Amino acid sequence: MKKVILALVFIFxxxxxxxxxxxxxxxxxxxxxxxxxxxQVDKQSAQRGFQVxxxxxxxxxxxxxxxFRNLEDIGFSAEEVKALAAEYTIIDGPDEAGDMYExxxxxxxxxxxxxxxxxxxxxxxxxxxxxxxxxxxKARPNGANYLYSLLNGYRTPxxxxxxxxxxxxxxxxxxxxxxxxxxxxEGQVEYMDGTPATMEQMSVDLVNFLQWTAEPEMExxxxxxxxxxxxxxxxxxxFVIAKRRVWKNVK
Amino acid sequence: xxxHDIKPLKLGPVTSWIDERxxxxxxxxxxxxxxxTPKNLSYFWSFGxxxxxALVIQIITGIFLAMHYTPHADHAFDSVEHIMRDVNxxxxxxxxxxxxxxxxxxxxYAHIARGLFFGSYKKPREIxxxxxIFIFLAMMATAFMGYVLPWGQMSFWGATVxxxxxxxxxxxxxxxxxxxxxxxxVDNPTLNRFFALHYLxxxxxVGLVLIHIIxxxxxxxxNPSGVEVKTEKDTIPFHPYYTVKDMVGLxxxxxxxxxxxxxxxxxxxxxxxxxxxxxxxxPAHIVPEWYFLPFYAILRAxxxxxxxxxxxxxxxxxxxxxxxxxxxxxxxGYYRPxxxxxxxxxxxxxxxxxxxxxxxxxGIYVIASxxxxxxxxxxxxxxxxxINKYEKPLPMPKSxxxxxxxxx
Numbered sequence: 001m002k003k004v005i006l007a008l009v010f011i012f013x014x015x016x017x018x019x020x021x022x023x024x025x026x027x028x029x030x031x032x033x034x035x036x037x038x039x040q041v042d043k044q045s046a047q048r049g050f051q052v053x054x055x056x057x058x059x060x061x062x063x064x065x066x067x068f069r070n071l072e073d074i075g076f077s078a079e080e081v082k083a084l085a086a087e088y089t090i091i092d093g094p095d096e097a098g099d100m101y102e103x104x105x106x107x108x109x110x111x112x113x114x115x116x117x118x119x120x121x122x123x124x125x126x127x128x129x130x131x132x133x134x135x136x137x138k139a140r141p142n143g144a145n146y147l148y149s150l151l152n153g154y155r156t157p158x159x160x161x162x163x164x165x166x167x168x169x170x171x172x173x174x175x176x177x178x179x180x181x182x183x184x185x186e187g188q189v190e191y192m193d194g195t196p197a198t199m200e201q202m203s204v205d206l207v208n209f210l211q212w213t214a215e216p217e218m219e220x221x222x223x224x225x226x227x228x229x230x231x232x233x234x235x236x237x238x239f240v241i242a243k244r245r246v247w248k249n250v251k
Numbered sequence: 252x253x254x255h256d257i258k259p260l261k262l263g264p265v266t267s268w269i270d271e272r273x274x275x276x277x278x279x280x281x282x283x284x285x286x287x288t289p290k291n292l293s294y295f296w297s298f299g300x301x302x303x304x305a306l307v308i309q310i311i312t313g314i315f316l317a318m319h320y321t322p323h324a325d326h327a328f329d330s331v332e333h334i335m336r337d338v339n340x341x342x343x344x345x346x347x348x349x350x351x352x353x354x355x356x357x358x359x360y361a362h363i364a365r366g367l368f369f370g371s372y373k374k375p376r377e378i379x380x381x382x383x384i385f386i387f388l389a390m391m392a393t394a395f396m397g398y399v400l401p402w403g404q405m406s407f408w409g410a411t412v413x414x415x416x417x418x419x420x421x422x423x424x425x426x427x428x429x430x431x432x433x434x435x436x437v438d439n440p441t442l443n444r445f446f447a448l449h450y451l452x453x454x455x456x457v458g459l460v461l462i463h464i465i466x467x468x469x470x471x472x473x474n475p476s477g478v479e480v481k482t483e484k485d486t487i488p489f490h491p492y493y494t495v496k497d498m499v500g501l502x503x504x505x506x507x508x509x510x511x512x513x514x515x516x517x518x519x520x521x522x523x524x525x526x527x528x529x530x531x532x533x534p535a536h537i538v539p540e541w542y543f544l545p546f547y548a549i550l551r552a553x554x555x556x557x558x559x560x561x562x563x564x565x566x567x568x569x570x571x572x573x574x575x576x577x578x579x580x581x582x583x584g585y586y587r588p589x590x591x592x593x594x595x596x597x598x599x600x601x602x603x604x605x606x607x608x609x610x611x612x613x614g615i616y617v618i619a620s621x622x623x624x625x626x627x628x629x630x631x632x633x634x635x636x637x638i639n640k641y642e643k644p645l646p647m648p649k650s651x652x653x654x655x656x657x658x659x
Contacts, residue, residue: 070336131526135332135526138517139522139525139526140522174535217335217336221343221516222513225509225512226513229506229509229510229513232505232506233506236499236502236506239502240499240502242495242498243496247492250290250492250655251659
């Protein structure tokens with residue numbers, strides 16, 4: 001019965017019902033450091049991904065669910081986080097005179113986004129709203145592979161496609177026309193650890209980073225999972241043995 | 252054998268003082284330890300206790316979630332992310348609760364499947380069956396409202412679709428929907444009252460479960476042979492035999508539960524629910540959670556709105572009439588050769604309906620949904636009553652004792 005249910009869950013996830021819009025191209029499927037029961041956050045890669053976010057994506061996309069202090073989980077030291085936060089300005093207040101004031105951000109603050117509100121974001125982006133990226137990997141089916149594919153999915157549109165004003169052609173985006181211009185180019189970022197910033201490297205680092213922002217608990221969850229399952233398997237076996245012993249004399 | 256070795260309950264000074272004033276210990280002992288149960292029950296009988304455990308898990312995790320959740324449209328989504336990120340082990344409580352809802356339905360569907368095959372709804376257990384259906388209906392209301400609480404895209408739009416169905420009621424439909432919403436669309440008042448009711452209903456379910464079990468303990472449990480208990484030789488005390496056997500079932504249940512919670516926590520959910528609710532953007536495909544899909548398919552199969560709503564409710568309410576639709580004296584499907592195959596077809600059809608509920612309501616999917624819906628109702632209204640006239644049951648064991656001995 002349980003096998004039937006597992007099979008059904010598997011089958012239900014095979015269809016493309018969750019793909020928004022029709023004619024979704026088959027995503028590029030990569031192996032990721034965070035895949036599977038023993039998946040881990042590649043911390044070096046995530047740090048580089050944060051740099052890509054900061055220097056490229058943060059121009060339009062917020063990451064508001066991440067607090068500066070969270071960055072210690074991917075390997076930044078407390079001092080680095082403090083210095084990083086201080087580069088940003090937060091509007092705080094009201095003070096005793098009733099005025100709002102500016103101050104440098106602290107590790108306990110959320111990472112501020114580029115725009116004051118949604119209207120400002122839309123006004124700067126031709127009416128389109130660049131979504132917050134904190135949960136993006138969980139908010140799309142096969143999110144990690146989707147994001148990787150999307151970043152590498154820009155093409156010149158085929159002859160028969162008429163691009164609407166301000167749109168770009170991306171073969172993985174539902175409907176194939178996306179309001180985001182191609183965000184990454186070779187060598188766009190100069191990595192602090194000296195890694196060459198190829199398209200491949202930047203997209204992988206970015207996805208590793210965003211996977212962490214979406215599921216910061218993943219490593220702990222996987223570890224607890226292994227231990228819980230081992231415990232449960234052992235104890236189920238023990239109960240099977242106990243059951244047989246108890247039932248042995250039932251005639 | 253076990254018939255004579257049920258120890259009498261020995262209470263100490265404190266426990267007997269309590270028991271004389273409120274007989275909780277003798278009552279629990281009588282209905283748990285001493286409760287005489289047929290000795291031939293299969294593992295198909297473990298799903299009832301698993302359902303009870305799933306209910307307790309949902310209540311405990313739900314109460315802890317409620318300590319950190321904010322039921323306001325502007326804050327709900329953020330408060331759930333706060334639980335996931337900042338509350339110590341909040342992610343674990345949240346995932347247990349979300350996966351737990353699915354596990355609860357898995358176990359209850361298996362429990363109902365047992366009932367349908369072994370004639371658990373037949374005389375004299377009709378009231379047990381009725382309260383079971385009440386529990387199922389309350390579970391569905393609870394799960395529906397619970398899914399709205401994170402205020403994601405699917406929460407909001409699922410709520411919009413399903414609450415809109417009530418507008419199909421002639422004359423008063425629109426007013427009822429406005430009253431339910433607390434406004435002119437699904438919005439903050441809707442969310443707030445769904446939270447209140449989602450917190451309330453599980454305790455009503457607990458009450459219904461108690462009645463369900465009390466009603467069962469009047470005739471006692473059914474069994475796979477369909478032959479009722481005749482002598483004490485047919486039975487064994489519930490404890491330790493079924494307590495230990497149910498622990499085996501619990502072990503397997505928890506293994507599957509843990510696998511999903513720790514390794515695939517979002518596999519049974521929908522990615523769109525990680526997008527905050529936006530009344531101005533409709534998702535491409537609005538789908539309910541998997542456990543509602545068969546009924547969703549029935550709803551969409553009928554081309555008329557009111558017709559669809561009636562069919563959807565009828566598909567569950569028809570279960571109430573089952574004891575009178577299937578009047579065969581033979582309870583267990585093991586001895587009903589024609590019924591057995593129609594039952595398998597019914598289960599397969601139900602699963603197909605589930606698959607169809609997740610597809611877009613277009614083309615071949617609509618045709619298939621209509622055929623599957625017709626078969627669903629035909630099974631109850633036509634096939635079951637007709638089988639009784641033509642079916643010759645296989646020879647049954649003379650007693651539970653005989654059935655048990657034959658299998659061991």
